[in-house]
Amino acid sequence: MHDSYCELLLPFASSPELLEQYTNASGGIRTGMLLEHLDSLAGGIAYKHMLGPGVEVLSKDQGFYIVTASVDRLDMLAPLYPVRDMRLSGQVIHTGRSSMEVAVRMEALEKDGREQTIMLGRFFMVCRDARTHKAAPVNPLSLTTAEDKQLFALGETHKDRRRARTSAALDRVPPTSSEAEELHSLYLQYGNYGTSTGKSENEPFVGPDGLQRVWMGDTRLEKCMMMFPQERNVHQKIFGGYLMRLAYELGFANAELFTGCHVLFVSLDGISFAKPVPIGSILRLTSHILHTTQSEKFPGLIHVVVQANVVDVATGKEQTTNDFRFTWCTDHNIPVTRKVVPKTYKEAMLWLEGRRALEMGAEIRTLRYAAGGPGIHGTEPVKKSDDAADGENRVGGGWRDAEEQQ
Template sequence: MLRALKGAQKCLCLANKSFNLVQTKLRLNDAPTLAASMAVRHYSPPTHIKQSAVPNESGTMAEVKLEMMKRLGLEHGYQPLPKSREHLLKYQPKLEDLPTRAMQDSFTSAIIPLSTDPVLQDKYVTYLGNVRMGRLLEDMDMFAAWCCHKHVVVPQLPADVHLPYTFVTILVDRIDFTNTLASGTEDIRLSGHVSWVGTSSMEVVVWLEQKQNGKYQKLTRALFLMAARNATNTAASPVNQIQPANEEEKVILDGGKSRKRMRQLLCAQSIFKVEPNDPEQTLMYELYKRTTPSDTMELNKRILPPNCRWMSDSYQMSTIPSFPENRNHHNRVFGGFLMRTALEISWAAAVLYCKTRPKLEHIADISFEKPVSVDSFIKMTAYVVYTKLNYVQIMTVAEVLDPHSGNQVTTNTFYYTFAAPDTVTEVLPRSYHETMWYIQGRRKFEYSMGLKSN
């Protein structure tokens, strides 16, 4: 998506108890317990916010999109050079001019009316009648920006002047999915609010539910870290600070500091920044021994153990052009489009690897490292980097291709956990860099399962 706020942490926050996240630490050789751990992660909007007298219904997601365009002064129709918003820079407020806000002030909800709109159903339904999760990720990303609109209030802004802000996604935290099977023909509700703020950044929690048998059932919940930028997206802009309305909001806000520290910790522990720890180095040696002949005269030869597959043979790739319909108002590729595309190629890789239809259990983290121009060619490569019992860990890398120079620039890396009905073939690395991917995939898997890494 757009360039992230300078200095913002580009790693992912661990959901904590203030959102009622229940985690169970488990033994890796206990498949039923592993499956159970995924099912116990339930979380709901804070009770006091749902019962608040503050109006919180925003209509449909189509209406939300139109309202955001209206507030920002955007118009339909593609222009190679976006309409200038420089005249709004003089209206950028100072931090001390912004009143404090409570979480219940930004709480809102919106509907995807699948039950009454057959045309919309065609965009969301799979051939089995379920919902396309990639489409929902697009909506969640847009809805998180809408919560930012609900939070930011500029009292000195004249009524006839558009909002001098731009809201961009920095990262999306771990997303867990319940066992509820989402239908492609029933209404889906998004709800959320700003849960923590920095000087110019906002953490937004978004819930996704679907009406089944007259009652909304939980599908998933995610945390978005958003950056507030000025009207031209050239500098940071201050946001309203949070004054908790009650003890429940205070607990959530206090947890923001812990989540920030956890983001920093997870970022520092990346295998791409620090060497493997001692248990991981032992694992690497075991992998080497398993795939090397016992005959010392054949050191350059690698052997594949029974019921295993090489990582280099376990990937799927797709190169796609982006078009204006995938743009945001700065003619950059909409982050939700990248999220949807990455998820769908990852799902294809998981299906072809498992030879069956696995269930998406978890999305570990999504960070937006570089903006992607609307005229870009985007290469998505989904690698199977780790397996355990019936679980498959996918690492998907998004790269922008320059058709003139041939250069490739990595813009995003995504991690997905899928669960197959039966035990899957074990994937093994053949080279050193694949071994690093294996270790990173193992870490992401343990993180997604609520397990403590060695």
């Protein structure tokens, strides 16, 4: 299993020139660019699993290609600040007939050799025949250690959870009774205002919980871009990691406009890659705030969707290529003073999807806190790096413990 291990070092603390390329407006590191690197790393890991650890150059005639089908999750476990050197690493932990699950990790490297896990995530890659573009078989994993078997079992658990989420998706089955009750309560408190009083639904309204109502449709934020060949991947399509960065930055801007304050990245709650984005196409990215909530540790949590559509210039028709889901929290524990309210049934289903995503994120963070982790507001106890921290030694307990919290 460890043969697929790859890592990428980003010496931000020791290279001012590199840091300058990644610095954001707040003096920190651009998270969207790190997500772009993680997608590229996951692709490299998948090809390494297929071609073997000794292959360093990707040829054009290997008879197959690998694409990112989805990203299950990426969770922030600790702050990116202060700026330190970063190590991005990962490996294949599970294989199906034509699919691979790649676990990735981002770690901060202290000057004294200590390490701190910053982010964990999972990419779901699929293999395609280069001629027919149909599913192609992948190499099975060789499970030689107890840790290998435990990681593979975790991959099986993740697969079962994906199936369960798919079967319970709101585009397949109706909401649960508790979700329907929650929606009805929201309608009585916020949505019915205007129709029952004779006042306009567009007038400002503050609900019984003191939050200002904002219609979901009014949170729309979008941008259109031409897709240039400089951002192409090895398949001559637009690189998925680049799309992740664009979506992240638009969602971030929308979250800040909605809250009126600086926000911190909490999690990427899922990405679906439905179709490739061709070079030369016009891409329309559209973002909405789907749900907001608060908790003891997070006075303000904002769940955002970004949808990517390719626009046909001749007909004006659009095809959805990607769906991105992100969660941010308000910085400095600033509470959210606005509440997103759906108007239509479709928006209501999106509102419930956002609610489900925030509930899942809360469950994962609860497990993390129970295991002694700090979350993005704390400082995780850091550990001394082993001298022989190569790919094989980094597999096993560290990966297993980290994955079990997801």
